[in-house]
Amino acid sequence: MNIQVSPQMLEGIISVALEEVAFLFVQPSEGEAKWNGRIIQADIMFSGPCNGKLVFALDPQLGVEIASNMIGSDIDETETEAKSLSACSELLNIMGGMVLEKLFGNNPDYRLGLPSVKFESPEIYESDFSQAESSIVLNTDDGRRVDLSIIFTDSP
């Protein structure tokens, strides 16, 4: 089975999800985008005609903004981390559904797993990122980085 995932497809999906769910606008990164300290990394496994995972990574401050925009109000300081992780998890779940529809269409035999999300060091994340079949690095207007990658665990 020949399954191709272009960075443009990932860009379209992440842009729509961020715009419609979190009212956040992003554009492709120009030049080498760097992380500033730890990041939020969310993964979701999928199975179907081919298996793999989708990885969503972003600056933690962006996670707070996403959560705040999704909820529609400021977040209590004591809940900042939990809410931003939860928001990123939900956002990845939404993107997972969009990606699988693009990849497998109406094939009835595909499944999306449950998202897992954590704070991670950029170095550990980069080892996943380097295995990606396809990925896109985007920036917000104020230069904060957000990535979406797809990794196949078997050959499509």
Add this chain to the structure above:
Amino acid sequence: MSYKILVVDDSDIIRAVIKKTLGMSGLEIGTVYEASNGQEALKTLKEEWIDIVFTDINMPVMNGIEFVKKLSQDNLLATVPVVVISTERRQARIEELNNLGIKAYINKPFRPENFRSTILNVLGI
């Protein structure tokens, strides 16, 4: 007329997004009740008059499928219109839900106009 709505989702973030989006739909939205699973939703439905229910599928305790089945088995509650909101896009799953009696299906991500058209259509306004 303002509509009384029940939102069923285990994520408080998604419930908040749905409430916010309903508020942007241009419709007169009354009380929006919340439940984090099908069991809580059934309890609310037995206590309150609800015009329309929006529910997720994957939830702990009682998922959306079980919830819809329970509703269809209850003489009083079987008439409450249920709309499923999910990331699940497989046609087979949507047909399964249609066969269980749901009135509409909304994919995530959604827009205010999705809610507006769905509410107007489902409630026949």
